Amino acid sequence: MSGAAETSELYELIRLIRPVHRRLARAVEAKLVGTGISVGMRAVMEVLDEAGATSVPDIGRALFLARQQIQLLVNDLEKLGLIGRHPNPAHKRSPLFALTDSGRTQFGEIRAGEDADIALVSKRFSSAEVAAAQQVVCALLDHFAEFEDDPNRPRGLE
Amino acid sequence: MSGAAETSELYELIRLIRPVHRRLARAVEAKLVGTGISVGMRAVMEVLDEAGATSVPDIGRALFLARQQIQLLVNDLEKLGLIGRHPNPAHKRSPLFALTDSGRTQFGEIRAGEDADIALVSKRFSSAEVAAAQQVVCALLDHFAEFEDDPNRPRGLE
């Protein structure tokens, strides 16, 4: 095993984050043209597909976004019939939202199209390389949470 | 060496990109408070620090941003005296911009502060791990360029 990485190596990785974020967003957007689904709406569908019925604030926490932002996306998704609301046993005013059959079908098609592209890249790398990338990026996410004034974080004593 | 990565592994990495981008931007921003320098202006300074005197369109290409965006940032940086213009032998109307002494000093201080944070993360990983991460993310950047309608790309025949 080689020694600790140089700071400059990680810095070069960080410099790639903004451009790659823009390009991924564009790629996702390109596959959504004509569906009436935005990138944000797709992100909410992703959470619901993975976690099942979820409240608006919890979706926000999963996506590191403010609940106000999520509320708008959820409203749009409900209008399109892609998600539906269900009683929340834990909170009378805050319903749970889950994908409808239509929503699940459409999201599956979207994901299948995306995976076709992702597979082209993933096959060029070993499992270990992708895993390392994920761990490093995840560490960045954790470390730089210190500057986050997350409006959704559960408030303890303060 | 293990075999090719699963698509799902790379997908999980991709899901981290947006949140980590936001957090890194916030972290950068936090260190710029009080300097009058924005994240965008800092990005331009980074290009000039690395590449030396550069024209506005070339800065845009380096950052994958439209020249119109760069022009605004460059105007602001010039007003602050952080960059200065120099004649461009290759183009009469398009001057080259370079960091002034003041700009170079300030950028150096900014980078030093950033590196202190980055070092805390980089020391947790091997050089090979960070290199793998960089290669994977770079491959994503390359691959998803297909959806890019880059307004700055040099036009060939079309």
Place this chain on the structure above:
DNA sequence: CTCATAATGACAATAATATTGTCATTATGA
């Protein structure tokens, strides 16, 4: 050299995303 084409600065408008604020209502927990 001439001329069509591309690049550039400048200005403008818009869109998309993200952030912040507020308030009435409902839950939660001490």
Place this chain on the structure above:
DNA sequence: TCATAATGACAATATTATTGTCATTATGAG
């Protein structure tokens, strides 16, 4: 019971990014 936190709803704003236009200057093909 009561102070505190969470939530939906509505609103405003900020930031970033994108797109459009036009006059001027370069560039390169012929």
